[in-house]
Amino acid sequence: MRLLTTLVLLLLLRSAEPRRGPRSGAAERGAGGRVRGRGRAGVMRRQTQECKEYIEAGEKYLDCQDRQLTNVMQDWPKDIQHLLLARNKIQVLRDNMFSQFTQLKSLDLQQNDISMVEDGAFSGLSQLTTLLLQHNGLKTASEEVLLPLPRLTYLRIYDNPWRCHCSLDSLVRTLQVPSNRNLGNYAKCAEPPSLWGQKLKKLNVESLCADDNQVDRRPGVGEDRQPRPPPIKVKPDATSMCHTYMHPKPLLDCSNKGAGSEEAQMLKVTFDLQEYPSMITGNDICGSEEHAQNLNNIPSDLPSDIVKMDLSSNSIKHLRPKQFLLSKDLKLLNLSSNSLQRIDIGAFVGLLYLRELDLSNNSLHYFQYGVLEDLYFLRKLKLENNPWICDYNIHYLIYWLKHHPGVFYTGLTCSEPQEFRGWRVEDYVKTYNGECPMDKQTGGMDTGQGGQGGTENEAQEVVGEMGDGHGELLPRPLKQKPKKFEIIRLS
Incomplete structure (x- = not known):
């Protein structure tokens, strides 16, 4: 009986061991939230390490392009002078987002998904001279965005679907100050229809709010029922076809814009320009059928x-x-x-x-x-x-x-x-003046067809210039006669 009892107890203990395993694993997973958190932190550290840090011309660069980033990492070096964030997934630039990088001279944010810039997004960047925001989804911004940037020299904001209404008034006035000749070049209105395609630098500022008032005052015509303008022929230009990089040296990249390229296939869309033009953004224009064709x-x-x-x-x-x-x-x-x-x-x-x-x-x-x-x-x-x-x-x-x-x-x-x-x-x-093979067979004799005389030394000089590579293949030069001159005495 005792033997039987002992065997039953052993079986029960063995059957209990697998059940303790899951409980132990669950406990690990319970505390493993912290383990996974450390794993995610490790991933973020690895992601940071993927950014390429280098020095060129004595200045420090941090290249974080094409990293699928949605924000700025807090553990990035604080002493960088050039931050490259092109082709990521950033959507909003929050207040003080870059304030830790007080030595920044250039900030490249082109080709993201930026649709909003808060007024204090660039606070602390008093040394910044170059800001690239082209190829994004910005519709409006105010002058307040640029106030923390007293040294700003280059601002690229083209290929954004700018809404040229009252909310853009202060920014447009700042861009049009004569001393700001490199701020906002090539940026164009996407709406309203009456201002579509006009450059912000040349826009009549008074028309920004006037257009809004005219929409409300027209009887029976609301903003959603505005008359359609005639079709506009879209011509390829450098701002829609190409990408601009300001550092380390200003580069305009218009390479590989053929219809067969991967980029052109992604951008290729069809639209009717007679549709409501305010729905057409800069990216839509870039991706039209005309632009998807080869750059010829x-x-x-x-x-x-x-x-x-x-x-x-x-x-x-x-x-x-x-x-x-x-x-x-x-x-x-x-x-x-x-x-x-x-x-x-x-x-x-x-x-x-x-x-x-x-x-x-x-x-x-x-x-x-x-x-x-x-x-x-x-x-x-x-x-x-x-x-x-x-x-x-x-x-x-x-x-x-x-x-x-x-x-x-x-x-x-x-x-x-x-x-x-x-x-x-x-x-x-x-050897252009060498004689043809038929003349060579005549032994250089004067055929009476205006043959040209010369010396054997001249032929040797030409062969000498040729070197040993083709010397044996060269014909002798045609012999030249001295030119005859007739002297006419004028009374």
Whole structure:
């Protein structure tokens, strides 16, 4: 009996052990709220660590772009001078949101979901000179937002659906102060319909409140029943097609705006411009069918303070005169991987300080005479993967390069005709005056067809210039006769 009792007790104890396990696990989970909290804090710390911190030109940058952030983290370094928060999920800028970063000189908040900025959002940023808020959902803001920023020099607020009503009056007046020439450039009204598309910098301030009054005074016509204006033709411009980055150097990024790109596919929407225009935002315009098509022309309204411009991987075929006239500070221009076939004389007018020009991966055959004359200080010219035709038209390019020895260039190789394919264009030009094979068979004899005389030393000089690479392939130069002059005595 005792043996049986002992066995029953052992079985009961063993069966109780699994039940204690869950209770123990539950207890862990009960206290585990704190464990998971520590885990979340760890995730936040890892997220902070994902932000790239670096120093350039002696100033500290914190790059937190593309991090899906909805707020500013309190454990970020306080001594940063440039904070990059582009392409996140921030919706509202709260009071004192950045007050801990008292040394900030630039704040990049473009391409978020910002729809509201509280008046004290930028409190404490007395050193800030650059504020980027373009490509967001802002409809209204007041002058109070800018009061904590006495040193603000650059303000970008375009591609926001601004409601040009009384609530925007103080901000518009501030933007239009003559000394604020770089504040709010290119920003446009999205509503009301009577002001749609007008720039805030050029807006008649008196019309902001007048338009509201007119809506209420018209008998039988409410705000929701305003007459539709005629359709407006939307033209691609730099503010809707491209993105601007001010640090470390002002960059206009218009690259890869083709319809096949991922960004264009995301932005592609259809809408009828005859519908109520106030419902059309800057993002809608950017995503219209016209804008979803390949970028096949240089955008209009190019910013004048851009140092680098990237127009690569588009479908631009033709550069017309004076399209970069206002980009006087441009130092780097990337036009690679387009479909460039023609560059007009005067296309580079205004680019006095351009240092680097990338024309690789295009369809250029030659340059017209005079195309490069405006590039006084060019130092690097990329020409790879163009079907250069080695005939008389190619001579201008070699002539210009010869007289600008400080220009480093690459990719100048003959594509046509067949007999010169693969030759360096410089080598082709050196042999341009060589005799044709048929003349070579005659032994250089005068055929009576106006043959030209010369010396054997001249032929040796040309071959010497060629070097050993193609010397054995070169024909001798045509012999030239001295020119005859007739002297006429005038009485």
